[in-house]
Amino acid sequence: MLHLRILSPSALTDDVVRALVDDPAVSGLTVTATASMRPAGDLISADVAREGANEVIDRLRATGLHREGSIHIEPVHTWLSRAGFDAERRTPGSSADAIVWADVTQRSYEESELNWTYLSFMTLATVLAAIAIVLDSQILVIGAMVLGPEFGAIAALGVALVRRRFALLAFATRTLVLGFTVSIALTTVLAFIGRGLGWVDIDDVTGPRPDTAFIYTPDKWSFIVAVIAAAAGVLSITSAKVGGLSGVFISVTTVPAAGNVALGLAFGVGDEIWGSVLQLILNLSGMALAGWVTLAVRQMVWPRVTLRRAAVLNRLWRS
Structure with a gap:
């Protein structure tokens, strides 16, 4: 499991949320409006199955987020979540085999x-x-x-x-x-x-x-x-x-x-x-x-x- 911490300019937040909300590899998603001062915008957090991380990150990059905001990718070594377990089951592949290219x-x-x-x-x-x-x-x-x-x-x-x-x-x-x-x-x-x-x-x-x-x-x-x-x-x-x-x-x-x-x-x-x-x-x-x-x-x-x-x-x- 990976945790994404995203600082998104307000103009990109809707696109970022759309890239995350419908993806079955995403098990948790929170948006804190106006929480980011630099860049001025929102704080978005998401839990993502490692197997699906590359596709999620590619969609986020396609919004231009990495140029105007930032994406922090952190491994989650220990977690307790039925939603996270279901996300890993829905996502083909093994987390140990997945290469997170970023x-x-x-x-x-x-x-x-x-x-x-x-x-x-x-x-x-x-x-x-x-x-x-x-x-x-x-x-x-x-x-x-x-x-x-x-x-x-x-x-x-x-x-x-x-x-x-x-x-x-x-x-x-x-x-x-x-x-x-x-x-x-x-x-x-x-x-x-x-x-x-x-x-x-x-x-x-x-x-x-x-x-x-x-x-x-x-x-x-x-x-x-x-x-x-x-x-x-x-x-x-x-x-x-x-x-x-x-x-x-x-x-x-x-x-x-x-x-x-x-x-x-x-x-x-x-x-x-x-x-x-x-x-x-x-x-x-x-x-x-x-x-x-x-x-x-x-x-x-x-x-x-x-x-x-x-x-x-x-x-x-x-x-």
């Missing part, structure tokens, strides 16, 4: 923003990965993978392609490229400092590392794991069930590969650099491809549910 697109922009917080997490994760490689510690590798913030931008690539938001595609690509570039550069500087202080030597980078050797030795499994992890991650962030997202963060070695690139640059070890670069490219391309395919398949399947919903609407309006 929510997914906005989150894609937010998580792809290149800001100091993103760069800080990216750099800290890459530094932690470099330390994990020096110590040959799988635990620290996992910590670096969880800390890295890059998955949001990778998932945004799939959203951008499926929704044809090419500005978002450029936005997310820029964030990924600059994020990895800055984090690798800063980690390389720190590796140079550690080398100068004698804390890290060439043997730490080129010696046997049985627990972290996978970082710079990509193979077919690297790509397969990236595809599976990204598909699971996209399903988690686009559905009402998010339990699988933590598994994605500890499955794909993007940040550890970046950390090893930095160490290779600091010590001039070409094999480490190119092996890790290939690992990074394989993982990023596999994740981006899987995210796009997963979203594309879901977008192809969901219109069939929408057609069923349209048939339900027609029956109700005729009765």
Whole structure:
């Protein structure tokens, strides 16, 4: 169930109410006249079954409401309502399967923003990965993978392609490229400092590392794991069930590969650099491809549910 909080200019209120009142996915509707000061108008609240949210939001956008007023979309985690239960039964599909595109697109922009917080997490994760490689510690590798913030931008690539938001595609690509570039550069500087202080030597980078050797030795499994992890991650962030997202963060070695690139640059070890670069490219391309395919398949399947919903609407309006 979703809750819509709408600030509507008075001139649009009648159109907004008409878009909501006859829809079987809407289980509750209130209008408080003259309650909004900016914009000057009315406050409208509606409870909507998640399965029917996209069509409801599209009709609201068609009124021009998003330009002159605002639509706030909030998930309702716990609710007690027979009308809400009936609305979910009337609306074809499952709430866990429904993608609310307005929510997914906005989150894609937010998580792809290149800001100091993103760069800080990216750099800290890459530094932690470099330390994990020096110590040959799988635990620290996992910590670096969880800390890295890059998955949001990778998932945004799939959203951008499926929704044809090419500005978002450029936005997310820029964030990924600059994020990895800055984090690798800063980690390389720190590796140079550690080398100068004698804390890290060439043997730490080129010696046997049985627990972290996978970082710079990509193979077919690297790509397969990236595809599976990204598909699971996209399903988690686009559905009402998010339990699988933590598994994605500890499955794909993007940040550890970046950390090893930095160490290779600091010590001039070409094999480490190119092996890790290939690992990074394989993982990023596999994740981006899987995210796009997963979203594309879901977008192809969901219109069939929408057609069923349209048939339900027609029956109700005729009765």
